[in-house]
Amino acid sequence: MADKLPIKMLHDRLLVEVDEEIGERRSAGGIVIPATAGMGARRLVWSRVVATGPHARTVQVDDRVLFDPEDKAEVEVQGETYVVMRERDIHAVAADRLGDETAGLYL
Secondary structure: OHHHOOOOOOOOEEEEEOOHHHOOEEOOOOOEEOOOOOOOOOOOEEEEEEEEOOOOOOOOOOOEEEEOHHHOEEEEEOOEEEEEEEHHHEEEEEOHHHHHHHOOEEO
8 A cells, every 4th residue: 555655754754544443442341432432541552554764763564553642643645544653653563573572562
């Protein structure tokens, strides 16, 4: 998908897909919790990276990244909504390429 986007990220910027499931969640018991339900603490979210700038060191396209949705900047490209952020705003990276050395997370 990143090859089809008419955009080139600069510096350490990342372009990530907005997960459709950010709004509502499901509890372990199967209860749907709507996005409007207040939480005591801020909740981090996972998204997939679709493009990276040339200076992104640890994140690659198709990695899943954990970030704070309160700090996001959204952009619409070809009718799709994406989030633009700096690599330093990522809290964790989950990717198969990381292997057993970090148990799938780079913290």
